[in-house]
Amino acid sequence: MKILIISDTHGKLDNFFKVLEIVEPIDLLVHCGDVEGQESEIEALSGTPCHMVSGNNDFFSFLDREKEFTIGGKHVFLTHGHYYHVSMGPERIWEEAYSRGAQIVMYGHTHKPVVEERGAVTLVNPGSLSYPRQNGRRPSYILMELENGKASYDIRYL
Numbered sequence: 001m002k003i004l005i006i007s008d009t010h011g012k013l014d015n016f017f018k019v020l021e022i023v024e025p026i027d028l029l030v031h032c033g034d035v036e037g038q039e040s041e042i043e044a045l046s047g048t049p050c051h052m053v054s055g056n057n058d059f060f061s062f063l064d065r066e067k068e069f070t071i072g073g074k075h076v077f078l079t080h081g082h083y084y085h086v087s088m089g090p091e092r093i094w095e096e097a098y099s100r101g102a103q104i105v106m107y108g109h110t111h112k113p114v115v116e117e118r119g120a121v122t123l124v125n126p127g128s129l130s131y132p133r134q135n136g137r138r139p140s141y142i143l144m145e146l147e148n149g150k151a152s153y154d155i156r157y158l
């Protein structure tokens with residue numbers, strides 16, 4: 001199972017088109033918030049089921065603020081991250097994910113990609129496709145592969 005994880009597109013879809021061309025076909029799309037419109041378009045273009053949450057810039061969005069779902073037997077907690085002050089570090093979002101019994105927490109907001117296994121919870125942040133802030137500032141996304149209950153994550157850059 002191939003899962004594309006993106007975040008913080010902020011109303012721009014050009015890099016999303018590029019990523020889709022590179023990774024298609026995918027089985028699931030996850031968007032960690034700060035979509036700023038085009039929610040329906042993104043889902044339609046991906047051609048797959050889609051989990052999306054609202055971010056701190058999605059003021060009038062119909063999207064949920066948080067979601068929990070299961071992929072390949074793994075309990076995933078999805079939220080943009082600003083409620084847990086992820087700009088200061090992932091401690092609070094980690095605690096929330098742990099208390100919910102999640103094995104994976106997917107979030108955005110920092111515009112810096114992260115994959116980190118921390119005890120019982122794996123932190124997964126794809127960075128931003130539109131306004132990257134990590135060193136080098138290349139737009140980033142994560143391709144997750146699930147096989148026989150084992151997850152692997154590939155941080156990729158455009």
Ligand SMILES: [Mn+2]
Pocket residue numbers: 008010034055109111
């Ligand atoms: Mn953002």
